[in-house]
Amino acid sequence: MGHVRDLPSSAEEIPEAVKGEKWAQLGVNVEADFEPLYVVPKDKKKIVKELKDALKEATELILATDEDREGESISWHLLQILKPKVPIKRMVFHEITREAIRDALTHCRDIDNRVVQAQETRRILDRLVGYTLSPLLWKKIAWGLSAGRVQSVAVRLLVRRERERRAFRQGSYWDLKATLTPPKPPAKGQAGAFEAKLVTVGNVKVANGSDFDENTGQITAGRRVLLLNEEQARALLDRIQNKPWTVGNIEERPVTRKPSPPFTTSTLQQEANRKLRLGARETMRIAQSLYERGFITYMRTDSVHLSEQAITAARSCVQELYGSEYLSPQPRKYTTKSKGAQEAHEAIRPAGSTFRTPQQTGLDGIDFRLYDLIWKRTVASQMADSRQTHVTVITQVEDAGFRSSGKRIDFPGFLRAYVEGSDDPNAALEDQEVILPALKVGDKPNWKDLEAVGHETQPPARYTEASLVKMLESEGVGRPSTYASIIGTIVDRGYAKLIANALIPTFTAFAVTTLLETHFPDLVDTGFTSRMEQTLDEIATGEAKWLPYLQKFYIGETGLATQVKEQENQIDAKVARTVVLENITAKVCIGKYGAYLESESEEGQVKASIPQDLTPADLDPEKVEFLLKQKTEGPEKLGLHPETGEPIYVLIGNYGPYVQLGDVSETNKKPKRSSLPKGTDKDSVTLDMAVSLLTLPRLLGTHPETGAKVQANLGMYGPYVVHDQGKVGKDYRSIKPPDDVLTITLDRALELLSQPKAVRGSKSATPLKELGAHPESGEMLNVYDGRYGPYVKHGDINASLAKDESVENFTLQKALDLLAAKEAAGGGKSSKSKKSTKTAAAKSETATEKTAAKKTTAKKTTVAKKTTAKKAATATATKKKTT
Numbered sequence: 001m002g003h004v005r006d007l008p009s010s011a012e013e014i015p016e017a018v019k020g021e022k023w024a025q026l027g028v029n030v031e032a033d034f035e036p037l038y039v040v041p042k043d044k045k046k047i048v049k050e051l052k053d054a055l056k057e058a059t060e061l062i063l064a065t066d067e068d069r070e071g072e073s074i075s076w077h078l079l080q081i082l083k084p085k086v087p088i089k090r091m092v093f094h095e096i097t098r099e100a101i102r103d104a105l106t107h108c109r110d111i112d113n114r115v116v117q118a119q120e121t122r123r124i125l126d127r128l129v130g131y132t133l134s135p136l137l138w139k140k141i142a143w144g145l146s147a148g149r150v151q152s153v154a155v156r157l158l159v160r161r162e163r164e165r166r167a168f169r170q171g172s173y174w175d176l177k178a179t180l181t182p183p184k185p186p187a188k189g190q191a192g193a194f195e196a197k198l199v200t201v202g203n204v205k206v207a208n209g210s211d212f213d214e215n216t217g218q219i220t221a222g223r224r225v226l227l228l229n230e231e232q233a234r235a236l237l238d239r240i241q242n243k244p245w246t247v248g249n250i251e252e253r254p255v256t257r258k259p260s261p262p263f264t265t266s267t268l269q270q271e272a273n274r275k276l277r278l279g280a281r282e283t284m285r286i287a288q289s290l291y292e293r294g295f296i297t298y299m300r301t302d303s304v305h306l307s308e309q310a311i312t313a314a315r316s317c318v319q320e321l322y323g324s325e326y327l328s329p330q331p332r333k334y335t336t337k338s339k340g341a342q343e344a345h346e347a348i349r350p351a352g353s354t355f356r357t358p359q360q361t362g363l364d365g366i367d368f369r370l371y372d373l374i375w376k377r378t379v380a381s382q383m384a385d386s387r388q389t390h391v392t393v394i395t396q397v398e399d400a401g402f403r404s405s406g407k408r409i410d411f412p413g414f415l416r417a418y419v420e421g422s423d424d425p426n427a428a429l430e431d432q433e434v435i436l437p438a439l440k441v442g443d444k445p446n447w448k449d450l451e452a453v454g455h456e457t458q459p460p461a462r463y464t465e466a467s468l469v470k471m472l473e474s475e476g477v478g479r480p481s482t483y484a485s486i487i488g489t490i491v492d493r494g495y496a497k498l499i500a501n502a503l504i505p506t507f508t509a510f511a512v513t514t515l516l517e518t519h520f521p522d523l524v525d526t527g528f529t530s531r532m533e534q535t536l537d538e539i540a541t542g543e544a545k546w547l548p549y550l551q552k553f554y555i556g557e558t559g560l561a562t563q564v565k566e567q568e569n570q571i572d573a574k575v576a577r578t579v580v581l582e583n584i585t586a587k588v589c590i591g592k593y594g595a596y597l598e599s600e601s602e603e604g605q606v607k608a609s610i611p612q613d614l615t616p617a618d619l620d621p622e623k624v625e626f627l628l629k630q631k632t633e634g635p636e637k638l639g640l641h642p643e644t645g646e647p648i649y650v651l652i653g654n655y656g657p658y659v660q661l662g663d664v665s666e667t668n669k670k671p672k673r674s675s676l677p678k679g680t681d682k683d684s685v686t687l688d689m690a691v692s693l694l695t696l697p698r699l700l701g702t703h704p705e706t707g708a709k710v711q712a713n714l715g716m717y718g719p720y721v722v723h724d725q726g727k728v729g730k731d732y733r734s735i736k737p738p739d740d741v742l743t744i745t746l747d748r749a750l751e752l753l754s755q756p757k758a759v760r761g762s763k764s765a766t767p768l769k770e771l772g773a774h775p776e777s778g779e780m781l782n783v784y785d786g787r788y789g790p791y792v793k794h795g796d797i798n799a800s801l802a803k804d805e806s807v808e809n810f811t812l813q814k815a816l817d818l819l820a821a822k823e824a825a826g827g828g829k830s831s832k833s834k835k836s837t838k839t840a841a842a843k844s845e846t847a848t849e850k851t852a853a854k855k856t857t858a859k860k861t862t863v864a865k866k867t868t869a870k871k872a873a874t875a876t877a878t879k880k881k882t883t
Contacts, residue, residue, distance in 0.1 A: 118540035169217030262347035380418035476530035
């Protein structure tokens with residue numbers, strides 16, 4: 001349910017008694033010692049009433065919210081709302097198992113008011129930052145933008161990396177790569193051919209990528225290295241290729257690797273992103289579900305500590321599955337280095353006093369894979385070290401030195417169970433080993449192949465969700481439990497696009513970051529934000545006082561409110577809306593409808609919209625020239641349509657490149673247009689391709705059963721075929737390679753349409769169980785596997801099976817009863833039980849409730865809500881928790 005009481009998120013939530021107060025919109029009475037204004041949100045009033053009614057019959061109240069700041073705060077707010085007259089207990093637990101709950105009931109405690117105060121201080125601080133800076137961004141850049149204490153720092157990290165990428169200058173270098181074989185044929189099972197890479201010429205190191213200056217593309221000043229170009233590399237190849245090779249040196253170095261600690265919130269998010277390609281929010285959603293169903297311990301934690309019970313369970317798994325030689329000699333006990341670690345007292349691990357193997361859980365799909373990840377990491381943490389030998393062989397030919405690197409795993413240890421970044425530990429072990437043949441100094445290996453290889457230096461990698469989480473944690477910015485919601489907000493608010501697992505900042509992100517860096521540098525400085533986190537942790541432990549800190553931060557001489565008043569008149573809105581990009585002569589500006597280019601020409605000022613899918617990273621001088629030219633000279637003409645004689649153009653619009661037939665005129669205000677297929681570059685479009693695209697949607701024919709038309713077309717999510725039955729409805733299927741929207745036939749389209757439609761939330765269209773035909777519609781009723789468990793579907797109505805209902809025993813009659821109950825309750829998109837004669841007021845109220853429902857987030861995620869009044873501040877994070 002999350003928080004049942006919070007600061008007002010909109011003007012309509014402010015009580016009438018204080019609506020006239022100047023601080024009411026802020027939700028914090030700064031002049032009255034930062035007294036917060038708490039309200040019960042509309043969507044929580046029902047649960048509060050239910051709790052109050054239940055309390056009337058109760059003899060005891062047990063507060064069992066999560067044991068972290070948010071959970072402690074929820075318990076405190078419940079007390080303020082419910083005002084119980086019965087005995088009160090505060091119960092905490094970290095896993096939902098029978099044993100853990102029974103134990104927690106016997107070890108209840110009081111509410112920790114210091115933790116409550118620390119959470120309240122964070123909440124007030126976040127509100128002060130968001131509601132003070134966001135209106136400034138609306139005035140100076142664009143309406144609807146938001147700033148946040150941690151969010152703005154994270155956005156700046158993305159922007160700084162993108163600036164580094166734009167400033168990057170590529171360097172090129174060449175070297176040689178040889179394939180050698182041992183002097184004697186290897187015995188069966190022994191290594192044969194091996195690779196050697198050029199590292200020195202005349203005892204001078206050959207340059208590689210690490211020797212280049214990223215800002216110049218040249219060798220870093222002061223480096224004594226030999227930079228080879230293609231001509232020099234090939235000349236060296238010709239000189240040495242038929243000369244004898246000699247092993248000059250062999251070095252073997254033993255290496256011991258220890259297993260990583262069990263997962264914390266941030267390391268789970270990082271590894272799930274690397275291995276399972278899950279975003280931070282999705283990882284936390286799945287982990288929350290596993291926790292609630294009793295599979296894992298509490299998933300919001302900074303701690304790597306394992307209880308004695310967990311250590312025993314993990315070591316038992318190692319003993320049973322891998323043998324005693326794979327068990328660490330002594331139990332491994334991990335301690336958390338972070339001073340602020342408080343979210344829970346144990347790492348994320350399988351729940352219970354014995355660990356179920358992934359195969360014993362009955363889980364499947366992504367639930368299984370995430371549990372498998374947690375189980376492996378926990379078990380591996382109690383396994384023996386991995387022992388390896390790193391081997392380096394230096395081979396000399398003339399004055400050129402070549403190096404071969406090998407790695408031998410002498411004892412895999414914990415790698416048998418867990419290898420970072422790999423789903424299959426056994427396969428990963430083979431990949432990790434690089435076995436060199438048995439060689440000794442003085443041996444003369446045979447030359448088999450020698451080639452010159454060119455290389456180019458690469459710009460710094462963009463942040464992924466995993467690497468951004470790692471950076472935020474290493475800098476001490478924010479708390480791991482909030483990272484998922486912060487990244488979600490950054491993407492949802494349009495500050496970054498998530499493309500191929502990389503977070504790419506937008507033009508808006510550049511503008512906002514530049515303004516904050518220039519006028520409020522502390523607020524986007526990682527060091528300042530980290531120190532703020534430390535102070536908040538000290539408030540939780542009683543080492544610091546909350547009120548003096550808030551007063552200094554907000555209303556002191558250098559306080560935020562003071563800074564905003566001083567800076568507001570100094571900020572030129574035109575400058576703030578302008579993004580300066582290296583190598584781009586035109587101005588990039590932020591407008592009401594997105595980013596656009598502004599340039600001066602002989603005819604005057606020219607403005608051209610920048611397509612929404614074009615990021616600062618991809619905007620180069622050529623694209624700028626094309627967009628401006630398209631605006632001044634008109635679109636690029638491919639040629640004339642072979643049948644109509646009309647010109648065909650290639651243009652770039654707000655949503656990407658497209659082709660257009662004919663000119664815009666009074667008689668032809670909307671010429672026929674067609675988007676280019678995803679991944680198609682505008683420069684590769686030919687006249688024939690454009691003519692074909694302009695035939696879309698293609699009428700393939702009529703459906704043999706209904707007589708309705710069947711078409712092929714391109715949509716927002718790619719190419720598709722559609723069976724259009726008018727008022728009866730439309731049936732869609734995606735077109736996947738090797739099928740092509742321009743060439744697909746009616747027969748192939750009918751084949752696709754005959755296949756089961758992909759069901760929302762299911763991993764495949766294959767039902768878990770077929771039940772039979774619906775007695776009225778004749779439609780087949782099946783049980784499908786959905787995101788939140790098995791469900792049945794009839795038309796627009798989806799009905800979930802009860803948690804204790806097994807799919808095997810679920811019958812057609814049970815499905816009919818379940819669907820009837822769901823329909824009676826108003827389920828489905830077009831429930832006939834809903835009256836269509838609502839008054840305007842009723843419609844308005846329903847719309848408000850629906851909006852509120854949509855905005856309610858998952859456990860502890862953050863959402864930004866727009867206020868209903870212009871002066872209302874942007875939303876702050878509403879962190880949801882289980883009560």
